[in-house]
Amino acid sequence: MRIFTITSIAALLLAGATSALAAGEDDYKAAYAAAEAANKQAASLRNQWTTTASTLAAAKKFADGGDFDKATASAKEAEALAKASIFQATSEKERWRDLEIR
Incomplete structure (x- = not known):
């Protein structure tokens, strides 16, 4: 059984997120909408990360600047x-069953 840390999962996800070249406004809007949807799902699981909100704010600031x-x-x-926060919430919801009570 392979164990992933939240940091390693975020790094894997980010590796695919940084491959955009010469993005336009439509690319930004699509990416922002996807990020907001994922963030809302994390909120529904009561596991929103503050770094997600600040990164969304930075994205909006960059877009406002063109x-x-x-x-x-x-x-x-x-x-x-x-x-990654969704993964954390769902995995922790199940992982407690794997704990050994001593």
């Missing part, structure tokens, strides 16, 4: 963080 490459990258990073 830097859609950085905005898209930040939005994808926020989505990866939200997905």
